[in-house]
Every structure is written in C-alpha cells, then in structure tokens.
Amino acid sequence: MRVVADPERRPCYACGERADVAVARGHRTWYACWAHADAVLARGGVIVAGDVRDRELDRKRRRGRERSDSTGSGSGSGSE
C-alpha cells in the first residue's frame, strides 16, 4: 500500500505553493496545487489524496463570482 503524506503539508512540485492534492503517477507521488495537478492528471496520474470536493466548490464559487462581476463584455479573459 502506498503511503501518502497530507498534500497540504507539501509544496507543489511546480510552483512551490501549498499543494492541494497528491497525484500518483508511475512510481512517484506528485504533490501539486490544482493549477499544476492537471498536468500530471493529463499524463495518466491519479489523485490519491486531497479533497476533490474543494475543487468543485471552488469552481462553482468562482463561476458565480465571475458571472456577477462581468456584466456586459463577452470578449476578454482568455486565461485558459
């Protein structure tokens, strides 16, 4: 059985910010913030620790905030 540390106690492998999840890929476990976890997941990684629900909640919260903030202009913010 794989031993996984609490992601919140580890830095993100990419940016050094507090990690949100642990992603297992191959023989390694990657600790990553949500922004960088996607890169590992896209390469076949699997989340083994971290609260996925936090992400969903965060997305919903952000979406609602964006909607109420941006009344008007349909062009802009190509952050993705």
Ligand SMILES: [Zn+2]
């Ligand atoms: Zn990161």
